[in-house]
Each structure stands twice: as C-alpha cells, then as structure tokens.
Amino acid sequence: MQNEDPRAGTRVGGPPEMAVARRGAGGQGVSPSRAWQLWRDKRGRVSALRIAALALLLGPLAKALAETDAIAHGARPINELIHRSGFWALVFLGITLAVTPFRHIARYGNLVDVRRMLGVGAFCYIAAHLGLFIADQSYDLGKVVHEITHRVYLVIGATAWIGLAVLAATSTDGMMRRLGGLRWRRLHQLVYAIALLALVHYFQQTKADVTVPVFVSGLFLWLMAYRVLAWWRDSHALSTSSLVALAMVVAALTFAGEAIGIGIAFHVSPLTVLSVAFDVDAGVRPGWQVLAAGLAVAVLDAACARWRSRDPRRLKAVAAE
Numbered sequence: 416m417q418n419e420d421p422r423a424g425t426r427v428g429g430p431p432e433m434a435v436a437r438r439g440a441g442g443q444g445v446s447p448s449r450a451w452q453l454w455r456d457k458r459g460r461v462s463a464l465r466i467a468a469l470a471l472l473l474g475p476l477a478k479a480l481a482e483t484d485a486i487a488h489g490a491r492p493i494n495e496l497i498h499r500s501g502f503w504a505l506v507f508l509g510i511t512l513a514v515t516p517f518r519h520i521a522r523y524g525n526l527v528d529v530r531r532m533l534g535v536g537a538f539c540y541i542a543a544h545l546g547l548f549i550a551d552q553s554y555d556l557g558k559v560v561h562e563i564t565h566r567v568y569l570v571i572g573a574t575a576w577i578g579l580a581v582l583a584a585t586s587t588d589g590m591m592r593r594l595g596g597l598r599w600r601r602l603h604q605l606v607y608a609i610a611l612l613a614l615v616h617y618f619q620q621t622k623a624d625v626t627v628p629v630f631v632s633g634l635f636l637w638l639m640a641y642r643v644l645a646w647w648r649d650s651h652a653l654s655t656s657s658l659v660a661l662a663m664v665v666a667a668l669t670f671a672g673e674a675i676g677i678g679i680a681f682h683v684s685p686l687t688v689l690s691v692a693f694d695v696d697a698g699v700r701p702g703w704q705v706l707a708a709g710l711a712v713a714v715l716d717a718a719c720a721r722w723r724s725r726d727p728r729r730l731k732a733v734a735a736e
C-alpha cells in the first residue's frame with residue numbers, strides 16, 4: 416500500500432521504524448569521512464534536529480554520570496543501572512516508533528532524518544542493559560546463559576534483544592541495498608513484535624506497582640492504533656477529530672487492560688479495579704494519562720494545521736501544485 420500523503424510529502428507504508436533514513440536530494444549519501452559526524456544531515460550540513468536527537472539520546476547517560484555518587488552508594492548499583500538502561504531503551508524504542516505519526520501530525524517530514532539515529536540509540540541502551548546484566552553475573556557466561564534460559568521474563572527479553580540487534584545491524588544504507596526495499600521493510604516490521612515482547616518483559620519483572628508499565632503500554636497501543644487507522648484509511652492524514660476519537664478509544668482500552676490485568680493477578684473483580692479510576696484519592700490512573708497524551712496530540716495536530724495554513728511558503732507551494 417503506497418499512497419501519497421500531502422501532509423508530509425511521503426508515502427503511507429514507507430520504511431518502518433529502525434529505519435534507514437532517506438537519502439538526500441539528488442540521491443547522494445553523506446561522504447564516508449563524514450559518516451561519523453552524527454550532527455550532519457545527509458547533505459553534510461550541520462543539523463539542529465540531529466543535535467537535538469543526540470542530546471536526547473545522551474540525556475539519560477549524562478544524568479547517570481551526574482548521579483554517580485548516589486548510584487554507587489545505593490543498595491545495588493548495577494541493578495539500578497540495569498533498570499535505567501532497560502527503561503530508556505524502551506522509551507527510545509517508543510520515540511523511534513513515534514517518528515512516523517509525528518512527522519505527519521507536525522507536518523514536519525524532515526523528522527525521518529533522525530529515525531535511524533533514535534533506533535540505533537535504543538539499541539545502544541539495550542546493549543548496555545545486557546552488558547550490565549553480564550557484569551552483575553560476575554562475567555560468568557555459563558551463569559548468564561543459565562539465568563536467561565531459566566526465567567521466562569529473561570527468555571522474552573533475550574528474544575527482543577536479538578531482534579533489536581538484527582534490526583540495528585541491518586540499518587545501514589548498504590544493508591538496505593543488499594536486502595532490497597521490500598525485504599528490508601518486511602524485516603523491519605519485526606519492530607512491532609519486538610516492542611510487544613519488550614513490554615511483556617517489562618511487566619513480568621515489575622514487582623508491585625504497574626502504573627508506569629500500564630502508561631507506557633497505553634502509549635505503545637496509541638502508536639499501533641494510529642498505524643492501523645492510517646492503513647485502514649489508506650492515508651496518514653488523519654483528521655483532528657479522528658485523533659480525538661483515537662485518544663478516547665486507546666484510553667478506554669488502557670483502563671480495561673489495567674482492570675482485567677490487576678483483576679486476574681490479584682483475584683479481584685475488574686469492576687472494583689475500574690471504580691478506583693474515578694477515585695480522586697487513588698491518584699491519576701494511567702488511562703487518564705494516556706487520554707491526556709492523546710488529546711495533547713490532537714491539539715498539536717489542530718495547531719499545526721492552523722499554523723501551516725497561514726504559512727505563506729506553504730500556501731505558495733500548494734498553489735503551485
């Protein structure tokens with residue numbers, strides 16, 4: 416399904432998430448001597464967007480370095496770092512998946528230029544996650560394999576890890592050429608299954624409070640539901656009212672998922688859990704947070720539509736079409 420999308424100048428069903436960024440105008444790639452200069456775009460120009468993405472990726476690392484003392488004096492420093500690296504890997508995986516919707520909603524097609532960087536960044540955090548786990552097992556590889564193969568949540572995490580490694584390894588322009596566009600795209604669609612496995616791994620290792628995992632899952636659900644809706648409509652140009660409806664449906668599913676999950680885990684009625692969602696003393700449940708995030712996206716869409724319709728360059732371009 417390849418459909419022109421006037422909002423971002425791209426096609427529906429373009430390359431998915433751990434993506435090889437599109438080549439620059441005229442089809443030239445960046446010269447090999449400049450390939451390591453991650454702050455330069457495909458044309459070799461310094462890119463504010465790339466610098467912002469790099470800063471975003473390095474943020475959690477810088478925070479951990481700034482908190483070295485507190486982490487070192489904590490109960491289990493390596494375990495703390497395992498948790499941080501796993502969490503940020505999942506967050507960056509989500510941000511990578513968010514590039515496609517947001518380049519359409521913000522009418523900013525250039526966003527795709529940082530998709531590969533974000534995906535590979537997510538993999539760097541997940542590589543650190545496994546490295547720290549190995550360090551926690553005193554670098555005893557036999558013990559590492561024994562632990563992983565004897566715990567279901569680690570088997571699931573390891574499967575997701577291998578999947579991400581394959582996607583990161585095939586994220587180069589050369590690999591895309593070798594595999595061919597269609598095969599490469601099919602392979603990279605694995606990212607959706609990998610994200611699901613990562614969420615299961617996250618839930619399984621959570622001991623008590625599932626508020627954050629439920630919220631994160633709600634956001635992933637929104638990202639998937641957006642794609643299903645865009646595919647069904649055959650266009651990423653979803654109207655603001657569709658985005659409002661999407662936010663409400665995904666929030667309702669988040670409430671239901673949380674109620675059913677907690678109901679099963681603690682042998683209580685899901686309706687009892689659901690009633691807590693309307694109890695102000697119980698805090699803001701993840702369903703409300705997901706609703707707020709979804710509605711914020713709809714507001715952003717409306718604001719961008721209004722702003723774009725007033726942009727004289729945009730109006731000129733539309734008139735010229």
Ligand code: HEM
Nearest residue numbers: 497498501502504505541545548572573575576613617620
């Ligand atoms: C071989 C692969 C993996 C191993 C050995 C592994 C191991 C672990 C361990 C030991 C924990 C902490 C559990 C505890 O303290 O009880 C953890 C937590 C976590 N892992 Fe993994 N993991 C792997 C793959 C992944 C992948 C691929 C992702 C996501 C992309 C991921 C995301 C997370 C998250 C989000 C947490 C919880 C972080 C938090 O508490 O905020 N892990 N993992």
